[in-house]
Amino acid sequence: MxxxxxxxxxSACVSLQWRRMKPLISLNMELITLPALxxxxxxxxxxxxxxxxxxxxxxxxxxxxxxxxxxxxxxxxTVLSNPQAIKECKRYVDKDLNRCFTSxxxxxxxxxxxxxxxxxxxxxxxxxxxxxxxxxxxxxxxLHNTTANMGLSIIxxxxxxxxxxxxxxxLQAKITTVPVRLVLLNIPIGDAYSxxxxxxxxxxxxxxxxxxxxxxxxIFNAMKEGVNAVLDWVKNFNSGEVIEGGDVEAFMFKKTVxxxxxxxxxxxxxxxxxxxxxxxxxxxxxxxxMFLTFSGETVRYEEEEPxxxxxxxxxxxxxxxIAFHLAxxxxxxxxxxxxxxx
Amino acid sequence: MLPALxxxxxxxxxxxxxxxxxxxVHExxxxxxxxxxxxxxxxxxxxSNPRAVQRCVRYTETDLNRCFTHxxxxxxxxxxxxxxxxxELNSLLGPKGSxxxxxxxxxLHNTTANMGLCLIxxxxxxxxxxxxxxxLQAxxxxxxxDAMEIGPQPHGLIRANIFMAMQEAVQLLLxxxxxxxxxxxxxxxxxxxxTLVKNIxxxxxxxxxxxxxxxxxxxxxxxxxxxxxxxxMFLSFSGETxxxxxKEPLYPFFINESAYYEKAVAxxxxxxxxxxxxxxxxxxx
Numbered sequence: 312m313x314x315x316x317x318x319x320x321x322s323a324c325v326s327l328q329w330r331r332m333k334p335l336i337s338l339n340m341e342l343i344t345l346p347a348l349x350x351x352x353x354x355x356x357x358x359x360x361x362x363x364x365x366x367x368x369x370x371x372x373x374x375x376x377x378x379x380x381x382x383x384x385x386x387x388x389t390v391l392s393n394p395q396a397i398k399e400c401k402r403y404v405d406k407d408l409n410r411c412f413t414s415x416x417x418x419x420x421x422x423x424x425x426x427x428x429x430x431x432x433x434x435x436x437x438x439x440x441x442x443x444x445x446x447x448x449x450x451x452x453x454l455h456n457t458t459a460n461m462g463l464s465i466i467x468x469x470x471x472x473x474x475x476x477x478x479x480x481x482l483q484a485k486i487t488t489v490p491v492r493l494v495l496l497n498i499p500i501g502d503a504y505s506x507x508x509x510x511x512x513x514x515x516x517x518x519x520x521x522x523x524x525x526x527x528x529x530i531f532n533a534m535k536e537g538v539n540a541v542l543d544w545v546k547n548f549n550s551g552e553v554i555e556g557g558d559v560e561a562f563m564f565k566k567t568v569x570x571x572x573x574x575x576x577x578x579x580x581x582x583x584x585x586x587x588x589x590x591x592x593x594x595x596x597x598x599x600x601m602f603l604t605f606s607g608e609t610v611r612y613e614e615e616e617p618x619x620x621x622x623x624x625x626x627x628x629x630x631x632x633i634a635f636h637l638a639x640x641x642x643x644x645x646x647x648x649x650x651x652x653x
Numbered sequence: 654m655l656p657a658l659x660x661x662x663x664x665x666x667x668x669x670x671x672x673x674x675x676x677x678v679h680e681x682x683x684x685x686x687x688x689x690x691x692x693x694x695x696x697x698x699x700x701s702n703p704r705a706v707q708r709c710v711r712y713t714e715t716d717l718n719r720c721f722t723h724x725x726x727x728x729x730x731x732x733x734x735x736x737x738x739x740x741e742l743n744s745l746l747g748p749k750g751s752x753x754x755x756x757x758x759x760x761l762h763n764t765t766a767n768m769g770l771c772l773i774x775x776x777x778x779x780x781x782x783x784x785x786x787x788x789l790q791a792x793x794x795x796x797x798x799d800a801m802e803i804g805p806q807p808h809g810l811i812r813a814n815i816f817m818a819m820q821e822a823v824q825l826l827l828x829x830x831x832x833x834x835x836x837x838x839x840x841x842x843x844x845x846x847x848t849l850v851k852n853i854x855x856x857x858x859x860x861x862x863x864x865x866x867x868x869x870x871x872x873x874x875x876x877x878x879x880x881x882x883x884x885x886m887f888l889s890f891s892g893e894t895x896x897x898x899x900k901e902p903l904y905p906f907f908i909n910e911s912a913y914y915e916k917a918v919a920x921x922x923x924x925x926x927x928x929x930x931x932x933x934x935x936x937x938x
Contacts, residue, residue: 522807524911
């Protein structure tokens with residue numbers, strides 16, 4: 312108890328110091344103390360045809376066998392999330408596993424007709440959760456690939472999640488081989504549907520472009536570099552050093568845009584325009600080309616508000632009626648943080 | 654002198670997730686329905702594997718594009734969807750090896766490999782196909798040698814630039830057929846031909862048989878660039894480089910085609926040679 316109050320006095324002193332230095336440093340530079348991270352999981356094959364994770368998980372296990380657990384800063388669980396989909400090299404067997412982690416689905420009763428992925432989601436929730444309880448693992452790092460040209464994108468659920476935003480800040484500074492961006496989904500945790508919402512802090516590492524069912528060495532290496540950087544960050548954080556705050560830029564999903572479709576057959580009648588294809592995170596302004604129909608007509612963006620397209624031409628999203636997401640760029644200032652010594 | 658080509662077929666969706674051909678066939682069928690335009694050449698447009706197209710998968714039970722051997726086509730009581738379908742297509746467009754068969758089939762595919770626009774044919778003395786290749790190489794905006802902007806296409810999605818390249822190629826092919834049939838003479842010359850020598854599998858774990866390396870970054874996307882003995886071929890997941898141990902420099906293609914993982918093919922290797930083709934003209938019918 313004394314220790315705690317001393318700790319908070321230290322935080323207060325540090326805050327005061329920073330406030331005096333206001334003209335030199337930006338506002339909001341308070342120091343937040345957070346518990347150290349004790350257990351973490353790296354998950355691959357949540358979509359069975361996203362191959363970087365499918366191969367990186369066994370590679371991590373091979374490293375563990377060769378060099379022992381001490382290579383990692385904290386106990387690391389590796390998981391192949393959807394073994395049946397991996398075996399068949401498909402995104403999923405019955406239902407997209409990465410949409411099965413809402414509180415409602417996780418607590419639904421299992422019957423004979425329950426889809427494979429719903430059962431699996433509940434198993435993973437038992438293994439790594441339960442979601443929204445104290446027993447949940449501290450961190451999940453879920454590995455994904457996309458056919459979109461998104462470099463290394465970190466996806467997480469909330470802008471008040473300082474751990475995840477700091478991890479992004481660290482990766483963006485450390486990784487130079489691919490562009491690194493932050494995508495924020497503003498969804499309350501109960502409705503959050505993906506695997507990384509099970510742990511206390513969760514991120515998806517989404518690396519592309521890579522076709523489904525293919526492992527590219529350069530994309531695999533970017534994923535490996537990303538995971539190693541996350542582990543480095545955890546080590547630094549747990550050591551108790553102050554992790555400096557600062558400004559980060561996040562892309563917040565606002566809406567989705569579908570392909571123009573034939574009114575009768577519902578099949579797409581256009582492809583993403585060549586001038587938009589591969590230009591994830593660029594600014595799409597009114598009048599810019601969006602789609603090129605198969606008969607050669609250009610369809611343009613008609614909205615007033617310029618937004619940033621993300622997940623442009625992701626193969627798995629055709630069936631979800633999504634050609635791309637549109638996101639708003641939002642700056643956030645994040646505080647410095649420090650692991651609470653227990 | 655060769656006979657005119659009176660019946661031509663354009664086939665798409667032979668693999669249901671190779672979408673350029675699927676959408677090209679859709680478009681052709683839609684335009685045919687709308688305008689009832691008679692083309693100078695009778696072109697039959699076919700969606701080869703409708704069930705696989707509907708599910709957006711390569712195939713439902715067996716790879717349709719391996720089902721056209723004489724043995725399979727003449728076997729009785731086929732039950733698997735693709736085996737039945739290949740026999741249907743053989744009735745529609747063949748029978749294979751008979752005088753009633755189509756003069757020319759143009760079958761449309763996509764690959765995840767960086768192969769640009771590639772024409773694949775069975776024989777290096779097929780003057781028709783080699784002349785078509787020569788014609789396309791001279792005229793296509795996206796010929797194989799300058800294929801940088803074309804690139805590969807992941808399965809299950811459609812890229813506008815790849816679709817346009819496919820559309821252009823089909824149009825040029827039909828133009829060639831029209832010209833040929835009208836009696837135009839096509840000058841001879843030489844065409845570079847790549848002939849398959851062997852396939853190379855991924856390095857695998859001896860016990861589990863799972864893949865333990867990816868195509869090396871120095872080889873990835875370098876289809877049709879000469880591979881020399883000692884050049885990097887694979888990079889293991891633990892970071893080791895594995896090199897090409899063959900004695901002969903060869904040309905790699907189908908580098909990292911996703912559908913070939915299950916066929917145990919990481920890349921194919923070919924020899925290149927110039928084939929001399931004679932001038933040809935159609936004999937008036």
